[in-house]
Amino acid sequence: MRSKRSELMVGCFIVLGVAALVYLAVQVSGLAFSSKKDTYQVVARFDDIAGLTSRAKVSIAGVAVGNVESITFDKDLYMALVTMNIDSDVNNIPTDSSIAVLTSGLLGEKYLGISIGADDEMLKNGSEIYDTQSALVLETLISQFLFKGGDSEK
């Protein structure tokens, strides 16, 4: 009887461990089991991405519709080449839409926001968004502000 009880307890222990792993995976890391959604790839070239990382979200109207796949340096144009995956249900983004590097909050994470254009042609797998806006770099803003302030005092 004693050995039965300890077997039961060991079973509970292992189940508890597995439950903890599942809990951590789902609730804490937000791992979705159906993460293999259908996506298509779009590229964009930026002058400055200032801290955008891969896996950052791509959003339209603030709703996440995809994520950044990779960021590489375009040697010929001296620009950042950002490749992103966009959910294939969102297949009606006009080709003249513009994309900007945005920051959530003052010190939050960087993400990409797409503003919808008016063209009849839609983005497909492999197409490029040409209208890009670089990240707002706080240091540049502050230095511009300081220099302007200096001028007006004179």
Next chain:
Amino acid sequence: MKSIGLLGASLLDWLEAVGRAGIFLVQSIFRLPVRFKESVNLLVKQLYSVGVLSLVIIIVSGAFIGMVLSLQGYSILAKFGSEEAVGQLLALSLLRELSPVVTALLFAGRAGSSLTAEIGLMKATEQLSSFEMMGVDPLRRVIAPRFIAGVICLPILSLIFSASGILGGHLVSVEWLGVYDGAFWSSMQQSVYFDTDILNGLIKALCFSVVVTWIAVYQGYECVPTSEGIGKATTRTVVLGSLAILALDFVLTAAMFGDF
């Protein structure tokens, strides 16, 4: 001249001990009893005494560490107006660092010392040699189940520690300090990745479990079979085990999270 000789002799002794411990490790891994049923029975018994009996201390200390982290993190983050980031701070510090290390330290104190004392007492009362007399290999019968049970238990305990810490931290930061619930979880989910954070923490716990259990069973097996010797061996298990965990943690952290 004589002192140089002594130095060399102690180095040789030390090398010999390391070699013995290494051979001991290999022997105890591959020597479960041949009959499957018997080895499962022995293993379950050890899993019970090493794992299940450590559950309470792990859950309670995990919850308290999560609560303290939330309080400390909140008091600093509130100055920058970003209290929600307490979820991120809590999950990352628990998963990457605190839960493997603290679980391993507690494990060395709770389970490691009892393994050493148990095996040492078996040696002192000549149970190990009577196993040999009966033609039963004590490594197979006594050491291997304890070693394997220890290696299995620590990663599981570390997972439970993380979960309990996060629940405790959630209790303090959301229920007590009034951090917004949705922001707490979403900041956590944005920054925690399953492969880099949870799996790396698990790998850390696995490395610690091998080292701690190895030290514990080896110290028990090699102790001087007197009451004083058992006491010394138990102390050595805790001291050496804790030092090994902290040193190994630095190496593992540098390897896993060191590339910026």
